[in-house]
Amino acid sequence: MTYEAVVRVTLKEGVLDPEAKTIGKSLRRLGFDVDGVRTADEYVVEFDAADEEEARAEAEEMCESLLANPTIHDYTVEVR
Amino acid sequence: MTVAVLNFGGSNCDRDVVKALRRLEVPADVVWYKDEDRVADADAAVLPGGFSYGDYLRAGAMAARTPVMDRVRELVEEGAPVLGICNGAQILCEADVVQGAYAQNLSAKFQCEPARLRVETTDTPFTRELSEGDVIEVPIAHAEGRYVPDDLDALLDEDRVLFRYVDENGDATDEANPNGSVDNIAGVVGESRNVAAMMPHPERASHPLLGSDDGLDVLAGFDAADSE
Numbered sequence: 001m002t003y004e005a006v007v008r009v010t011l012k013e014g015v016l017d018p019e020a021k022t023i024g025k026s027l028r029r030l031g032f033d034v035d036g037v038r039t040a041d042e043y044v045v046e047f048d049a050a051d052e053e054e055a056r057a058e059a060e061e062m063c064e065s066l067l068a069n070p071t072i073h074d075y076t077v078e079v080r
Numbered sequence: 081m082t083v084a085v086l087n088f089g090g091s092n093c094d095r096d097v098v099k100a101l102r103r104l105e106v107p108a109d110v111v112w113y114k115d116e117d118r119v120a121d122a123d124a125a126v127l128p129g130g131f132s133y134g135d136y137l138r139a140g141a142m143a144a145r146t147p148v149m150d151r152v153r154e155l156v157e158e159g160a161p162v163l164g165i166c167n168g169a170q171i172l173c174e175a176d177v178v179q180g181a182y183a184q185n186l187s188a189k190f191q192c193e194p195a196r197l198r199v200e201t202t203d204t205p206f207t208r209e210l211s212e213g214d215v216i217e218v219p220i221a222h223a224e225g226r227y228v229p230d231d232l233d234a235l236l237d238e239d240r241v242l243f244r245y246v247d248e249n250g251d252a253t254d255e256a257n258p259n260g261s262v263d264n265i266a267g268v269v270g271e272s273r274n275v276a277a278m279m280p281h282p283e284r285a286s287h288p289l290l291g292s293d294d295g296l297d298v299l300a301g302f303d304a305a306d307s308e
Binding site: 017018022067 | 181
Protein backbone atom coordinates (compact mmCIF):
# COMPACT_ATOMS: atom_id res chain seq x y z
CA MET A 1 0.00 0.00 0.00
CA THR A 2 1.32 3.46 -0.84
CA TYR A 3 1.23 6.06 1.88
CA GLU A 4 1.92 9.74 2.01
CA ALA A 5 3.57 11.07 5.12
CA VAL A 6 3.20 14.78 5.73
CA VAL A 7 6.09 15.81 7.93
CA ARG A 8 6.04 19.20 9.58
CA VAL A 9 9.30 20.45 11.07
CA THR A 10 9.25 23.42 13.43
CA LEU A 11 11.80 25.13 15.63
CA LYS A 12 11.66 23.94 19.21
CA GLU A 13 10.02 26.16 21.77
CA GLY A 14 12.71 28.53 22.99
CA VAL A 15 14.77 28.51 19.79
CA LEU A 16 14.40 32.02 18.35
CA ASP A 17 12.97 32.29 14.84
CA PRO A 18 14.30 35.51 13.26
CA GLU A 19 12.63 34.82 9.93
CA ALA A 20 9.21 34.56 11.61
CA LYS A 21 9.90 37.71 13.58
CA THR A 22 10.70 39.62 10.38
CA ILE A 23 7.54 38.30 8.69
CA GLY A 24 5.49 39.35 11.75
CA LYS A 25 6.93 42.87 11.58
CA SER A 26 6.05 43.07 7.92
CA LEU A 27 2.48 41.89 8.54
CA ARG A 28 2.04 44.52 11.24
CA ARG A 29 3.38 47.17 8.90
CA LEU A 30 0.66 46.14 6.45
CA GLY A 31 -1.93 46.80 9.13
CA PHE A 32 -2.61 43.25 10.35
CA ASP A 33 -2.99 42.94 14.10
CA VAL A 34 -0.59 40.01 14.44
CA ASP A 35 0.57 38.70 17.82
CA GLY A 36 3.11 36.22 16.53
CA VAL A 37 4.30 34.17 13.58
CA ARG A 38 5.96 30.78 13.56
CA THR A 39 7.56 29.19 10.51
CA ALA A 40 7.55 25.50 9.59
CA ASP A 41 8.90 23.32 6.82
CA GLU A 42 6.64 20.69 5.35
CA TYR A 43 7.78 17.58 3.48
CA VAL A 44 5.41 15.19 1.74
CA VAL A 45 7.03 11.77 1.38
CA GLU A 46 5.48 9.00 -0.66
CA PHE A 47 6.43 5.38 0.02
CA ASP A 48 5.12 1.85 0.39
CA ALA A 49 4.40 0.29 3.77
CA ALA A 50 2.43 -2.69 5.07
CA ASP A 51 0.04 -0.57 7.10
CA GLU A 52 -0.41 2.88 8.54
CA GLU A 53 1.44 2.04 11.71
CA GLU A 54 4.51 0.90 9.79
CA ALA A 55 4.29 3.97 7.56
CA ARG A 56 4.23 6.23 10.60
CA ALA A 57 7.20 4.49 12.20
CA GLU A 58 9.14 4.74 8.96
CA ALA A 59 8.35 8.46 8.60
CA GLU A 60 9.40 9.12 12.18
CA GLU A 61 12.70 7.41 11.50
CA MET A 62 13.17 9.67 8.47
CA CYS A 63 12.67 12.66 10.75
CA GLU A 64 15.17 11.41 13.31
CA SER A 65 17.83 10.60 10.77
CA LEU A 66 17.48 13.46 8.29
CA LEU A 67 14.39 15.64 8.01
CA ALA A 68 14.67 17.27 11.44
CA ASN A 69 17.66 18.23 13.55
CA PRO A 70 16.73 17.10 17.08
CA THR A 71 18.90 19.81 18.65
CA ILE A 72 16.69 22.63 17.38
CA HIS A 73 13.59 21.03 15.82
CA ASP A 74 10.29 19.39 16.76
CA TYR A 75 8.31 17.52 14.17
CA THR A 76 4.86 16.09 13.58
CA VAL A 77 3.94 13.27 11.21
CA GLU A 78 0.59 12.79 9.56
CA VAL A 79 0.09 9.65 7.49
CA ARG A 80 -2.56 9.37 4.81
CA MET B 81 51.45 15.70 7.12
CA THR B 82 49.13 15.74 4.12
CA VAL B 83 45.85 17.51 4.66
CA ALA B 84 42.80 16.52 2.61
CA VAL B 85 40.63 19.56 2.06
CA LEU B 86 37.27 18.07 1.14
CA ASN B 87 35.28 19.41 -1.76
CA PHE B 88 31.59 18.63 -1.82
CA GLY B 89 29.60 20.02 -4.69
CA GLY B 90 29.10 23.60 -3.57
CA SER B 91 32.15 23.91 -1.31
CA ASN B 92 33.88 27.13 -2.30
CA CYS B 93 36.57 27.89 0.26
CA ASP B 94 38.58 24.73 -0.40
CA ARG B 95 41.29 26.34 -2.55
CA ASP B 96 41.69 29.21 -0.09
CA VAL B 97 42.36 26.73 2.70
CA VAL B 98 44.92 24.85 0.57
CA LYS B 99 46.66 28.12 -0.24
CA ALA B 100 46.76 29.15 3.42
CA LEU B 101 48.11 25.73 4.48
CA ARG B 102 50.80 25.88 1.80
CA ARG B 103 51.84 29.27 3.18
CA LEU B 104 52.60 27.31 6.34
CA GLU B 105 54.42 24.73 4.20
CA VAL B 106 51.84 22.11 5.11
CA PRO B 107 51.14 19.83 2.12
CA ALA B 108 47.46 20.06 1.30
CA ASP B 109 45.21 19.10 -1.58
CA VAL B 110 41.61 19.55 -2.54
CA VAL B 111 39.98 16.10 -2.50
CA TRP B 112 36.62 15.40 -4.13
CA TYR B 113 34.23 13.87 -1.59
CA LYS B 114 33.79 10.70 -3.60
CA ASP B 115 37.54 10.07 -3.52
CA GLU B 116 37.22 8.33 -0.16
CA ASP B 117 40.55 6.49 -0.36
CA ARG B 118 42.47 9.73 -0.55
CA VAL B 119 40.63 10.99 2.51
CA ALA B 120 41.36 7.74 4.37
CA ASP B 121 45.05 8.03 3.44
CA ALA B 122 45.37 11.64 4.55
CA ASP B 123 46.94 12.61 7.86
CA ALA B 124 44.35 15.28 8.54
CA ALA B 125 41.26 16.84 7.01
CA VAL B 126 39.54 20.17 6.60
CA LEU B 127 35.85 20.52 5.79
CA PRO B 128 35.85 23.95 4.18
CA GLY B 129 33.21 26.63 3.84
CA GLY B 130 30.71 27.14 1.09
CA PHE B 131 27.26 25.87 0.32
CA SER B 132 27.52 22.10 -0.03
CA TYR B 133 24.45 20.71 -1.80
CA GLY B 134 23.14 24.26 -2.15
CA ASP B 135 22.27 24.24 1.58
CA TYR B 136 19.33 21.98 0.70
CA LEU B 137 17.22 20.94 3.69
CA ARG B 138 19.61 22.62 6.18
CA ALA B 139 23.15 23.92 5.79
CA GLY B 140 25.46 20.90 5.91
CA ALA B 141 22.65 18.35 6.27
CA MET B 142 23.21 16.54 2.99
CA ALA B 143 27.02 16.49 3.07
CA ALA B 144 26.88 15.18 6.66
CA ARG B 145 25.20 12.03 5.39
CA THR B 146 27.61 11.19 2.57
CA PRO B 147 29.78 8.05 2.86
CA VAL B 148 33.01 10.08 3.06
CA MET B 149 31.94 11.20 6.54
CA ASP B 150 32.71 7.68 7.77
CA ARG B 151 36.29 8.24 6.62
CA VAL B 152 36.30 11.60 8.44
CA ARG B 153 35.04 9.88 11.61
CA GLU B 154 37.84 7.34 11.30
CA LEU B 155 40.41 10.13 11.03
CA VAL B 156 38.96 11.69 14.17
CA GLU B 157 39.15 8.35 15.98
CA GLU B 158 42.77 7.95 14.91
CA GLY B 159 43.54 11.27 16.54
CA ALA B 160 44.18 13.16 13.29
CA PRO B 161 43.47 16.90 13.29
CA VAL B 162 40.10 17.57 11.65
CA LEU B 163 38.73 21.10 11.30
CA GLY B 164 35.32 22.19 10.03
CA ILE B 165 35.13 25.80 8.92
CA CYS B 166 31.77 27.55 8.40
CA ASN B 167 29.80 25.14 6.18
CA GLY B 168 32.31 22.51 7.31
CA ALA B 169 31.37 23.29 10.92
CA GLN B 170 27.70 22.93 10.01
CA ILE B 171 28.51 19.56 8.43
CA LEU B 172 30.37 18.33 11.55
CA CYS B 173 27.39 19.32 13.72
CA GLU B 174 24.88 17.72 11.38
CA ALA B 175 27.02 14.57 11.39
CA ASP B 176 27.15 14.62 15.21
CA VAL B 177 30.95 14.63 15.13
CA VAL B 178 30.75 17.67 17.38
CA GLN B 179 27.68 18.53 19.42
CA GLY B 180 25.15 21.24 18.64
CA ALA B 181 23.42 22.79 15.66
CA TYR B 182 23.53 26.04 13.72
CA ALA B 183 20.36 28.10 13.38
CA GLN B 184 19.69 31.21 11.34
CA ASN B 185 21.52 34.38 12.44
CA LEU B 186 19.36 36.52 14.72
CA SER B 187 19.60 39.26 12.07
CA ALA B 188 18.02 36.84 9.55
CA LYS B 189 20.74 38.09 7.18
CA PHE B 190 23.91 36.76 5.60
CA GLN B 191 26.71 38.48 7.49
CA CYS B 192 30.21 38.93 6.13
CA GLU B 193 32.31 40.93 8.55
CA PRO B 194 35.41 40.86 10.76
CA ALA B 195 35.04 39.16 14.13
CA ARG B 196 37.16 39.07 17.28
CA LEU B 197 37.65 35.65 18.80
CA ARG B 198 38.94 34.94 22.29
CA VAL B 199 40.86 31.73 22.72
CA GLU B 200 39.08 29.68 25.40
CA THR B 201 41.20 26.52 25.40
CA THR B 202 44.62 25.62 24.10
CA ASP B 203 44.15 21.91 24.66
CA THR B 204 43.62 21.21 20.94
CA PRO B 205 45.93 21.39 17.92
CA PHE B 206 44.16 24.47 16.57
CA THR B 207 45.15 26.84 19.34
CA ARG B 208 48.41 25.37 20.56
CA GLU B 209 50.24 28.35 19.01
CA LEU B 210 48.10 30.68 21.11
CA SER B 211 47.43 31.34 24.79
CA GLU B 212 44.14 31.25 26.63
CA GLY B 213 42.58 34.71 26.54
CA ASP B 214 44.38 35.75 23.32
CA VAL B 215 42.12 37.64 20.94
CA ILE B 216 42.47 37.04 17.21
CA GLU B 217 40.72 38.68 14.27
CA VAL B 218 39.13 36.28 11.81
CA PRO B 219 36.17 37.13 9.58
CA ILE B 220 32.78 35.43 9.52
CA ALA B 221 30.61 34.91 6.43
CA HIS B 222 27.38 33.05 7.10
CA ALA B 223 23.59 33.21 7.34
CA GLU B 224 23.18 30.21 9.66
CA GLY B 225 25.84 30.66 12.31
CA ARG B 226 23.85 30.88 15.52
CA TYR B 227 25.32 28.06 17.55
CA VAL B 228 22.88 26.12 19.71
CA PRO B 229 24.55 23.43 21.84
CA ASP B 230 22.91 20.14 22.73
CA ASP B 231 24.34 20.27 26.22
CA LEU B 232 25.97 23.54 27.21
CA ASP B 233 26.93 22.25 30.66
CA ALA B 234 28.90 19.39 29.14
CA LEU B 235 30.74 21.79 26.83
CA LEU B 236 31.65 24.05 29.73
CA ASP B 237 32.51 21.23 32.16
CA GLU B 238 34.76 19.57 29.62
CA ASP B 239 36.35 22.85 28.50
CA ARG B 240 35.26 22.28 24.92
CA VAL B 241 34.50 25.86 23.90
CA LEU B 242 37.32 26.79 21.51
CA PHE B 243 36.51 30.45 20.73
CA ARG B 244 34.03 33.07 21.89
CA TYR B 245 33.03 36.25 20.03
CA VAL B 246 34.33 39.20 22.05
CA ASP B 247 34.54 43.00 21.88
CA GLU B 248 37.64 45.21 21.70
CA ASN B 249 38.19 44.69 25.43
CA GLY B 250 38.08 40.93 25.09
CA ASP B 251 34.67 40.68 26.76
CA ALA B 252 31.99 38.30 25.47
CA THR B 253 29.17 40.86 25.34
CA ASP B 254 25.83 40.67 23.50
CA GLU B 255 27.03 43.49 21.21
CA ALA B 256 30.09 41.46 20.23
CA ASN B 257 27.94 38.44 19.37
CA PRO B 258 27.33 38.71 15.61
CA ASN B 259 24.67 36.03 15.22
CA GLY B 260 23.09 35.24 18.57
CA SER B 261 25.18 32.16 19.29
CA VAL B 262 24.49 30.72 22.73
CA ASP B 263 27.12 31.97 25.21
CA ASN B 264 28.93 33.82 22.32
CA ILE B 265 30.34 30.47 21.17
CA ALA B 266 32.26 30.79 17.88
CA GLY B 267 33.92 27.38 17.89
CA VAL B 268 33.91 24.10 19.79
CA VAL B 269 36.04 20.98 19.96
CA GLY B 270 34.68 17.45 19.95
CA GLU B 271 34.93 14.90 22.72
CA SER B 272 38.33 13.97 21.36
CA ARG B 273 39.98 17.34 21.17
CA ASN B 274 41.60 16.79 17.76
CA VAL B 275 38.36 17.77 15.97
CA ALA B 276 36.97 21.29 15.97
CA ALA B 277 34.15 23.24 14.34
CA MET B 278 34.26 27.01 13.91
CA MET B 279 32.14 29.47 11.94
CA PRO B 280 34.87 32.12 11.34
CA HIS B 281 37.18 31.57 8.38
CA PRO B 282 40.87 31.30 9.38
CA GLU B 283 41.86 30.99 5.70
CA ARG B 284 40.42 34.46 5.09
CA ALA B 285 42.83 35.82 7.67
CA SER B 286 45.96 34.16 6.33
CA HIS B 287 47.92 37.04 4.80
CA PRO B 288 48.60 40.65 5.84
CA LEU B 289 47.05 41.76 2.56
CA LEU B 290 43.75 40.30 3.75
CA GLY B 291 43.84 42.58 6.80
CA SER B 292 44.86 39.85 9.22
CA ASP B 293 46.97 36.74 9.25
CA ASP B 294 45.75 35.62 12.67
CA GLY B 295 44.06 32.64 11.05
CA LEU B 296 47.46 31.08 10.36
CA ASP B 297 47.81 30.42 14.08
CA VAL B 298 44.68 28.26 13.88
CA LEU B 299 45.76 26.44 10.71
CA ALA B 300 49.17 25.82 12.31
CA GLY B 301 47.35 22.98 14.06
CA PHE B 302 48.09 21.01 10.90
CA ASP B 303 51.81 21.66 11.05
CA ALA B 304 53.25 18.32 12.17
CA ALA B 305 56.65 19.93 12.71
CA ASP B 306 55.14 21.97 15.52
CA SER B 307 53.47 19.08 17.29
CA GLU B 308 54.86 17.36 20.35
